[in-house]
Amino acid sequence: MPPMKHLTGGRIAGLYVGDSKGTVKRPVSSVLLTLNGIEGDAHAGRVQKTGAREPTFRRGTIVANTRQLSLVSVEELRDIASRLGIAYIDPAWVAANIAIEGAGPITQLPPGTLLRASSGASIYTAELNSPCRVAARLIAEHVAYAGDAPAFVRHATGRRGVVGFVYAPGTLNVGDELEVMRAKAQPTRD
Amino acid sequence: MPPMKHLTGGRIAGLYVGDSKGTVKRPVSSVLLTLNGIEGDAHAGRVQKTGAREPTFRRGTIVANTRQLSLVSVEELRDIASRLGIAYIDPAWVAANIAIEGAGPITQLPPGTLLRASSGASIYTAELNSPCRVAARLIAEHVAYAGDAPAFVRHATGRRGVVGFVYAPGTLNVGDELEVMRAKAQPTRD
Numbered sequence: 001m002p003p004m005k006h007l008t009g010g011r012i013a014g015l016y017v018g019d020s021k022g023t024v025k026r027p028v029s030s031v032l033l034t035l036n037g038i039e040g041d042a043h044a045g046r047v048q049k050t051g052a053r054e055p056t057f058r059r060g061t062i063v064a065n066t067r068q069l070s071l072v073s074v075e076e077l078r079d080i081a082s083r084l085g086i087a088y089i090d091p092a093w094v095a096a097n098i099a100i101e102g103a104g105p106i107t108q109l110p111p112g113t114l115l116r117a118s119s120g121a122s123i124y125t126a127e128l129n130s131p132c133r134v135a136a137r138l139i140a141e142h143v144a145y146a147g148d149a150p151a152f153v154r155h156a157t158g159r160r161g162v163v164g165f166v167y168a169p170g171t172l173n174v175g176d177e178l179e180v181m182r183a184k185a186q187p188t189r190d
Numbered sequence: 191m192p193p194m195k196h197l198t199g200g201r202i203a204g205l206y207v208g209d210s211k212g213t214v215k216r217p218v219s220s221v222l223l224t225l226n227g228i229e230g231d232a233h234a235g236r237v238q239k240t241g242a243r244e245p246t247f248r249r250g251t252i253v254a255n256t257r258q259l260s261l262v263s264v265e266e267l268r269d270i271a272s273r274l275g276i277a278y279i280d281p282a283w284v285a286a287n288i289a290i291e292g293a294g295p296i297t298q299l300p301p302g303t304l305l306r307a308s309s310g311a312s313i314y315t316a317e318l319n320s321p322c323r324v325a326a327r328l329i330a331e332h333v334a335y336a337g338d339a340p341a342f343v344r345h346a347t348g349r350r351g352v353v354g355f356v357y358a359p360g361t362l363n364v365g366d367e368l369e370v371m372r373a374k375a376q377p378t379r380d
Contacts, residue, residue, distance in 0.1 A: 035237065035254055047225065056371060061310065063358045064225055112301025112317055120251065124316075127302060168253045181246060 010103025010178040012117070013074050016092045017041045022134055024142075025092045030173040033121045033166045037068030038097055044068055065165060066126035071115070072096040072161035073106040083155040086143050093142050094135045096161065098123075098172070103180055106161050114167055114181045121170025129163045131156035200293025200368040202307070203264050206282045207231045212324055214332075215282045220363040223311045223356045227258030228287055234258055255355060256316035261305070262286040262351035263296040273345040276333050283332050284325045286351065288313075288362070293370055296351050304357055304371045311360025319353045321346035 018025035021042045037044030048065040050057040057063065077089045077099070091099035100106055100115075109125050116122040136152035208215035211232045227234030238255040240247040247253065267279045267289070281289035290296055290305075299315050306312040326342035 056306075056369075057358070058310070061358055063312070064314065064356060066314065066357070110300065110302070116246075120248070122253070124254065124256065126314075166254060167256070168247070168251055179246075 013101040014099035067163040074101040076159040117176040119170040122168035124167040125164040203291040204289035257353040264291040266349040307366040309360040312358035314357040315354040
């Protein structure tokens with residue numbers, strides 16, 4: 001002990017909820033995290049069905065929903081926008097749920113990192129979120145984006161944030177400080 | 191794509207179930223994995239309460255159960271036994287659920303690794319399992335172990351396996367081959 005290594009802090013710059021997949025989300029000032037994800041969000045749920053993202057599983061396999069939440073970094077989105085030659089990418093356009101500022105490149109957080117707000121609400125990061133063409137289309141609907149979808153995928157790769165699931169329920173508010181802790185050497189459960 | 195990198199294979203050498211925590215488990219020939227863990231095992235459940243293992247959380251906080259299952263490697267247990275000067279450590283004595291053979295040092299699998307059996311049943315590895323004194327006591331009940339608990343903790347550190355949760359439900363049988371896949375660069379969920 002201690003089993004957790006504090007990496008860095010950060011701050012919630014924006015929160016977003018949507019009631020369907022593959023579309024933009026709407027900004028909100030706070031969200032309630034249950035063990036299934038963000039209450040009212042289309043990506044919440046105890047389980048998910050595998051699809052194109054899980055090609056090693058038969059399509060439609062019921063698996064634990066480790067992709068309840070999408071987290072992006074304000075700084076990384078700014079970097080992608082700059083590389084695409086556009087002014088701005090709103091986190092809502094790429095269907096993010098949580099935009100984080102000041103925590104460094106979120107995309108580089110390894111699986112097993114915990115992010116915790118002051119309410120105790122905590123998120124377990126499960127995997128990298130890789131860019132796809134749907135996000136490129138959503139961006140194109142909002143800005144005069146001259147590039148093509150493959151260009152978005154190329155520039156967003158490694159900067160698209162991570163997905164994860166709720167570890168501890170609670171409330172998140174825009175402006176909340178976040179602790180970022182890496183699971184390291186946990187004492188045993190014996 | 192492909193988003194998964196196959197690391198290595200392995201084989202289920204033993205399966206173990208127990209109806210209380212902090213005690214040895216009993217060997218079985220197969221187990222049913224539900225999304226909550228091994229049916230009938232004391233460590234199964236949708237949630238867990240935090241304790242000494244999660245010192246950065248207030249004791250008793252309800253969190254997602256990422257420690258449903260304990261996985262150990264036959265080769266690593268052999269190594270610990272040798273270092274302790276004893277003939278053998280049975281996986282049941284350290285309250286393991288799954289003993290794996292031929293997959294290399296399980297303890298070194300990073301969080302986010304998936305292990306999948308032929309039935310499709312899959313486990314998501316969540317964190318390192320660190321040794322504690324309870325395991326030392328359980329071993330001492332079974333063999334003439336001359337060492338003390340701190341010696342077990344010292345020799346077992348980094349060789350004690352990992353804990354995880356069920357990603358895809360299904361049956362595991364002793365003798366099943368396992369695919370070991372690392373979450374790498376998943377396509378996006380947009």
